Amino acid sequence: MSSPTHSSSHSAPFDLSAWRNVPTVLMVLGGAGALLGAFLDVKHAAFSYLTAYMFFLSFGLGGLILTILHHLFDASWSVPVRRINEHLANLLPMLALLFLPIIINVLTAGNDNLIYHWMVLIKEGKPDHAVTAKYPLFTVNSFLAAWVFCGVVWTVLARGLRKHSLEQDKTGSIECTRAMRRYSAAGVFLFAITTTAAAIMWMKALQHEWFSTMYGVYYFAGSTWTTIATIYFLTWLLQRQGPLREVVKYKTFYFLGSLLFAFTVFYAYVTFFQYFIIWNANMPEETFFYVAREHGVWFWVSMVVIFGHFFGPFLTLLRIDVKLMPVIMIPLVAWVWLMHYVDMTFNIMPIMFPDGPHFHWLDFACLAFIGGLLARIFLKSLNSHPIFPQKDPRFAEAMDIHVPEGEVLKAAARGVKATTGGKH
Amino acid sequence: MAATASKPYGIIAEFLTPADAIHAAEMVRDAGFRKWDVYTPFPVHGMDQAMGLDNSKVGYIAFAGGLTGYFSGMLMIWWMNAVDYPIMIGGKPMFSPYGAFPPCYELTILLGAFGSLFGMLALNRLPRLHHPLLKHRRFALASHDRFFVVIETADPKYSETETRKLLTSAGSQRIELVEE
Numbered sequence: 001m002s003s004p005t006h007s008s009s010h011s012a013p014f015d016l017s018a019w020r021n022v023p024t025v026l027m028v029l030g031g032a033g034a035l036l037g038a039f040l041d042v043k044h045a046a047f048s049y050l051t052a053y054m055f056f057l058s059f060g061l062g063g064l065i066l067t068i069l070h071h072l073f074d075a076s077w078s079v080p081v082r083r084i085n086e087h088l089a090n091l092l093p094m095l096a097l098l099f100l101p102i103i104i105n106v107l108t109a110g111n112d113n114l115i116y117h118w119m120v121l122i123k124e125g126k127p128d129h130a131v132t133a134k135y136p137l138f139t140v141n142s143f144l145a146a147w148v149f150c151g152v153v154w155t156v157l158a159r160g161l162r163k164h165s166l167e168q169d170k171t172g173s174i175e176c177t178r179a180m181r182r183y184s185a186a187g188v189f190l191f192a193i194t195t196t197a198a199a200i201m202w203m204k205a206l207q208h209e210w211f212s213t214m215y216g217v218y219y220f221a222g223s224t225w226t227t228i229a230t231i232y233f234l235t236w237l238l239q240r241q242g243p244l245r246e247v248v249k250y251k252t253f254y255f256l257g258s259l260l261f262a263f264t265v266f267y268a269y270v271t272f273f274q275y276f277i278i279w280n281a282n283m284p285e286e287t288f289f290y291v292a293r294e295h296g297v298w299f300w301v302s303m304v305v306i307f308g309h310f311f312g313p314f315l316t317l318l319r320i321d322v323k324l325m326p327v328i329m330i331p332l333v334a335w336v337w338l339m340h341y342v343d344m345t346f347n348i349m350p351i352m353f354p355d356g357p358h359f360h361w362l363d364f365a366c367l368a369f370i371g372g373l374l375a376r377i378f379l380k381s382l383n384s385h386p387i388f389p390q391k392d393p394r395f396a397e398a399m400d401i402h403v404p405e406g407e408v409l410k411a412a413a414r415g416v417k418a419t420t421g422g423k424h
Numbered sequence: 425m426a427a428t429a430s431k432p433y434g435i436i437a438e439f440l441t442p443a444d445a446i447h448a449a450e451m452v453r454d455a456g457f458r459k460w461d462v463y464t465p466f467p468v469h470g471m472d473q474a475m476g477l478d479n480s481k482v483g484y485i486a487f488a489g490g491l492t493g494y495f496s497g498m499l500m501i502w503w504m505n506a507v508d509y510p511i512m513i514g515g516k517p518m519f520s521p522y523g524a525f526p527p528c529y530e531l532t533i534l535l536g537a538f539g540s541l542f543g544m545l546a547l548n549r550l551p552r553l554h555h556p557l558l559k560h561r562r563f564a565l566a567s568h569d570r571f572f573v574v575i576e577t578a579d580p581k582y583s584e585t586e587t588r589k590l591l592t593s594a595g596s597q598r599i600e601l602v603e604e
Contacts, residue, residue, distance in 0.1 A: 272525070275522070276522055276525065276526075279520075279522050279523075280522075280523065282514060282515070282516070318483075318487070319479070319483070320479050320483070321479060400469075
């Protein structure tokens with residue numbers, strides 16, 4: 001059978017050598033800037049840091065859930081890109097540590113600079129009804145415990161999934177696949193609990209009076225959307241640069257594009273119904289969240305979220321062929337990153353600046369610091385391990401190679417892989 | 425059936441494997457034929473490209489249906505709730521795009537589905553009562569284990585000898601004329 005070749009698959013690779021030091025430079029300059037900001041204005045620095053942090057946490061969580069889903073669905077098409085997901089998920093141990101500045105804010109900041117108002121209420125000994133009703137979740141000890149719990153769960157899942165994947169590269173043992181499935185079966189529940197806990201305790205609790213059962217799903221939807229776009233970009237780049245050239249097919253991009261489209265709709269669904277239910281019930285203890293976000297310039301930011309986060313990508317991705325066009329998809333990836341950051345800002349910043357968004361160098365410093373640090377870790381992972389799973393049992397299927405059953409048994413008896421796809 | 429000879433509908437070539445059918449489709453595509461089709465017992469991946477088929481037009485009809493559903497829903501709810509028979513409920517505005525959204529969304533799906541179903545039928549010129557190929561005895565195998573390439577006589581490139589030669593070179597062992 002002939003396989004249709006993608007037009008961009010043999011374009012010349014980019015010369016990226018000039019970019020080699022960019023992550024380090026960003027990390028150092030951003031770190032210095034964020035540190036300086038912390039001395040100048042603790043509260044502003046903490047808010048900027050939290051926004052950047054929640055933005056980048058999405059990449060780790062998205063990588064983790066996509067790895068888990070790959071195993072739970074026993075997917076074959078995503079085998080060639082699974083290592084990218086695994087490396088993204090393995091940013092989570094560092095991301096858990098990167099939450100430390102917020103912990104320091106929680107433990108040391110004075111009442112004026114503490115970003116979580118409910119902690120101030122507890123410290124002053126006059127918790128309001130909302131804090132009392134959420135006892136014992138809304139105590140500083142629970143806050144710390146949730147952080148440790150999330151960090152441990154993420155580290156165990158991400159490290160465990162990648163460990164078995166890398167082991168399979170060497171042994172080709174089916175036991176590795178089974179182990180990864182066990183991790184995934186337990187992991188999908190742990191992921192749901194920890195992601196919800198992180199979104200609620202770290203982001204939603206900025207307005208502790210508010211409640212929404214959709215909030216964890218809302219953060220998950222936006223995060224996975226952003227990660228799928230990132231994986232599209234990384235897959236495209238690694239194919240163009242060479243390492244993934246032999247194993248990435250047009251269906252890989254088509255399915256990634258379709259997933260991006262699906263999550264565009266899913267995000268809109270969750271976001272709209274969170275709004276709609278609150279709008280319909282019309283109770284002040286819920287509506288104040290949106291009233292604050294329709295105040296001043298934030299109203300226009302909400303319009304950017306509706307039209308930029310949903311309608312733009314939705315209408316762009318409707319056509320089948322667009323999902324295979326890098327000239328549209330790669331700018332769209334950058335747009336997705338921007339929109340997710342706008343979304344995080346829209347959730348976090350109205351508490352600090354009720355009248356509208358403030359552009360400040362601290363925002364860029366925090367983004368540069370976390371982004372640079374994570375990029376260094378990701379690139380190091382990418383360089384030190386095989387770029388795609390070498391002996392995955394679904395590899396031949398992913399390559400559209402039909403291996404007759406007898407061949408598989410013979411190959412298994414010889415102890416070699418039956419695929420011809422990998423050249424790495 | 426009367427035994428009178430009628431004019432041929434087209435030429436039918438039989439293939440044994442999906443790979444042969446794809447290869448034949450590529451040759452027919454490259455030869456520049458317009459009115460032809462491939463019949464297989466199951467979907468063959470890559471056949472669309474091998475036949476040089478463009479993206480289906482059904483999507484546009486479904487999209488138009490969806491838009492019609494959404495906006496006619498908004499119009500209907502606005503007219504009924506805010507103009508024709510206004511009732512104040514829960515202190516809400518007489519008309520709001522938020523409150524009206526769920527029914528409009530349902531109408532978007534309904535008319536979008538109508539658009540794709542009826543658009544598909546219209547583009548395929550269905551339903552029809554008869555097709556010349558159904559008269560051909562071996563054609564029933566298209567739902568069993570054979571792959572058929574059919575080129576219509578209505579195609580401007582059609583010539584009985586040349587087309588037959590092309591299909592032979594594509595590897596077909598059995599090429600026949602189909603009567604109208």
